[in-house]
Amino acid sequence: MKLKEEVNKVIASAFDKAGIDTAPIPVTEATKPEFGDYQFNGAMALAKALKQNPRQIAQTIVENLDLNGIITKAEIAGPGFINLWLNDTFIAQKAAEARADERIGVMERERPVKVVVDYSGPNMAKQMHVGHLRSTIIGDTLANLLSFLGDDVIRQNHIGDWGTQFGMLIAYLEEMGEDGSGSLKDLEQFYKDAKARFDADEVFADKAREYVVKIQSGDAHCLNLWKKFIDISLGHCEEVYEKLDVNLSRDDVRAESFYNDTLAKVIEDLDSAGMLKESDGAQCIFLEGEEIPVIVQKKDGGYLYATTDLAALYYRANVLGAKRISYVVDARQGGHFKQVFRVAKEAGFVPEDVRLEHVAFGTMMDKNGKPFKTRDGGTVKLIDLLDEAIVRAKEAITAKDNYSPEELERLAKIVGIGAVKYADLSINRESNYVFDWDKMLSFEGNTSLYMQYAYARIQSIFRKYEGALSGEIEISDTLEHRLAVMLLRFEDILIRAADDAAPNQITTYLYELVTLFMRFYEKNPILKEGVDEKTRTSRLLLADLTARTIKQGLNLLGIQVVERL
RNA sequence: GCACUCGUAGCUCAGCUGGAUAGAGCACCCGCCUUCUAAGCGGGCGGUCUCAGGUUCGAAUCCUGACGGGUGUACCA
Known part of the structure; x- marks a missing residue:
């Protein structure tokens, strides 16, 4: 749901009632839990235009605020901040609705854009x-x-797939006189060999130049060679895409x-x-x-x-x-x-x-702040990097549990590739970032493994729980309140991340969500003895929505989750 | 030279359209497992947000300048 929009509406209606006629000023997420869930800072900005003391303006707004529905408490603080607390009943109901929804409450845009x-x-x-x-x-x-x-x-x-270099490459491919599946295995080497040939042999070089012209003029023989070359090379890319678990196909x-x-x-x-x-x-x-x-x-x-x-x-x-x-x-x-x-x-x-x-x-960058290269200064092949991620993930997750070889292989692939992706996507994309295996495959902090672990823990609860999952969500303390509000913010986060093309806004959100969940879970037992039925159900529902939000968030990042870790 | 970009804790990074005492993780110190995955949680230590001005009720955030790093700068992509 678009939570912030709901809160903005409440403020806007208070403006109407109070007769304040200005462009709407949006609320912002509260900077601290003590300040509620959302805060409205517009009173200070309005002071000059309305020629009133900001606290007075805040007072007027609060007096006209509808405190029965979405917002349950509004407090004026400092120079004129209005701190807003969301109603527990409201968020409980919205969280239940989100949970009942396949899209966990995220609407499809009314006006889609191509x-x-x-x-x-x-x-x-x-x-x-x-x-x-x-x-x-x-x-x-x-x-x-x-x-x-x-x-x-x-x-x-x-x-x-176009340019002068292809003349040289297809001339060389022809000279090798085979279908290319052998020598094209390593494109880097193939390119080097072709280049060496080009530099050493004038006749070959002339032919290469001639082939460039021939491709461009549509010569059938050369075009065929070229197509074969592209086909094989694209096949290499698709191997990488598949390993990376990326949604790119030939149609794209x-x-x-x-x-x-x-x-x-x-x-x-x-x-x-x-x-x-x-x-x-x-x-x-x-x-x-x-x-x-x-x-x-x-x-x-x-x-x-x-x-x-x-x-x-x-x-x-x-x-x-x-x-x-x-x-x-x-x-x-x-x-x-x-x-x-x-x-x-x-x-x-x-x-x-x-x-x-x-x-x-x-x-x-590498750990020393230099562009990422192999030991001998060459470029790192992506496929090698991904394979190494899988090997390292294997080491990281065997430290605790014994898995069957097949299960380990499956987990390592998801975890290793996910770790590479998460580490990259969690950084503000515009800055350079330091590639660090240890940090990437750590279970601590804003890492994919911390998310995977939280997800697996929740799944573990449901493996142990025998009853059916139905009932109501009831918010019983501050942590549950904060967790529910965080869950309801998901759509707002996605919309902004999409608009800014900023994946790290999603990871930051997931990290905050998971941290909150871990704290909630530490303090509020679910399956332990002495937890009454209603409380248990409510907490199970919150845990379920949390897990699904983690999963959806990671899936958007192209990362799969594992049920057990 | 010019243009773009970055400069936040020892390290790696958050910090959204300006908001209250600048936040995490790692590292370091101290607590919490007979019970839901301790790969967890709590607490402590750590900052003149590069510097100097300006705008503003309010600046890490916006503007100007300086310093420092990165990148780009005519027939490669």
């Missing part, structure tokens, strides 16, 4: 490396989240090459819009206030990534009809997107009301 989320974007000439991790999982989370909220999400995997692939035929049109349109200017033989757009031009066509006639991006923007806005287009790409490309978005709007490729955003993220 959104394109562009993420992952691996290069077909190379193996996926850790640099692709963040784009892939942040993008996947954003897509999951928007989709859950009811938006019409179109996932777009803008793979790099809209490769660079897809836009190839429209690039000439882009140049034409830019030209007729009067935006093109030749500079050093290249076709450029000079934007007001920008030092560097956007180059859309090289002096040799070739196109650049800005050209492809413009074509993609046109396609997404006009053919797909997106109203929001999100690019989940490394922060270092900020300048590029800033310019391309401006060009797209100024040239009319994208209507004014379409929201274009660069969902930027920082670099992954």
Whole structure:
């Protein structure tokens, strides 16, 4: 439910009753439990406009407040804060409703938006490396989240399958004279070998250059080789996606090459819009206030990534009809997107009301604050990183229990991959973050294992409990009150996280939720002797809703839960 | 040089549209298991929010400047 909106309505109606006629000022979550559940700080802001003392204004609002329904207590504090406590009966009822709902009370948007989320974007000439991790999982989370909220999400995997390097690669593939399944196992090595061949042999190099032209002109033989190459390379990516448990399929692939035929049109349109200017033989757009031009066509006639991006923007806005287009790409490309978005709007490729955003993220660092590399300085292959996560997860969880080998394998996969994802997604995406195995696979603090553990503990309660789960929720103390309010805030959190494209708002919420639950559970026994039936039922219901909220939250992050840990 | 971005506890990080005494985890110290998973919970220690101005009833948050780190800067993506 949209809890905050409910509280805002109560305030707004008090404004009406009091005859205060101003734009609505929203409440905020209370900064401390002593200050209630929500606080209204608008009295101070209104003081000047109303020419009244803020405490007096607060007094007027409180006097006109309906204290019988949602809010049970309102207190004026300090210079004019109004602290608001939610009614236990109200939250108990809403929590029960949420629990009875498959979507735990989260509504689908009344006005869904068509959104394109562009993420992952691996290069077909190379193996996926850790640099692709963040784009892939942040993008996947954003897509999951928007989709859950009811938006019409179109996932777009803008793979790099076009460019001069492919001439060399397919020439080499042909020379190897096989279907590629052998030598293409290691793309990194294949690329190196092809490059070595290219540098050493003039005849081969000429052929490679010739093949570039041939692919572009649609030569059947070369196109076939190219398709084979892309197919195998994409297969590697899919292995990673599957291991990562990410919702990307071939249907989501809209490769660079897809836009190839429209690039000439882009140049034409830019030209007729009067935006093109030749500079050093290249076709450029000079934007007001920008030092560097956007180059859309090289002096040799070739196109650049800005050209492809413009074509993609046109396609997404006009053919797909997106109203929001999100690019989940490394922060270092900020300048590029800033310019391309401006060009797209100024040239009319994208209507004014379409929201274009660069969902930027920082670099992954090692413990010493250096970019994450292998010991010998190479890039870390993503698949290796994931395999290591699984191995380490295995070590971490065997420390306590004995599992069968199959069960251990299954758990380690969920836990290990989940830990990698959670560690990444729990950091504010715009900052660089330090990759640390130990922290990642710790059970303490804001980690996936702390969440998994809490979830498993709750499942354990239900394994032991024999009765049916029905009855009412009754809030019996402050901890239960806070837990219930936290549970009801879920939708508000998701909406904001979706709008800000900020997965860490979800993890922060989950951490707070779980911490509250742990405290509640410590203090308020459920199955122990001496707990009366009604109290037990109520607590079971709260525990159930908590577990389902944890599960839903983690699922949105692309993380599975385990029933036992 | 210019542009962008970051600077919060010893370390890793939260801190939402400005709100009350700046929050977590780790590390360190001290408590709590005959009973629902102690991989948990409680308590303690630890801060001039880089610095200096400004706006405001109120600034870690907004503005200006300085200092420090990162990144980007014309035909790669």
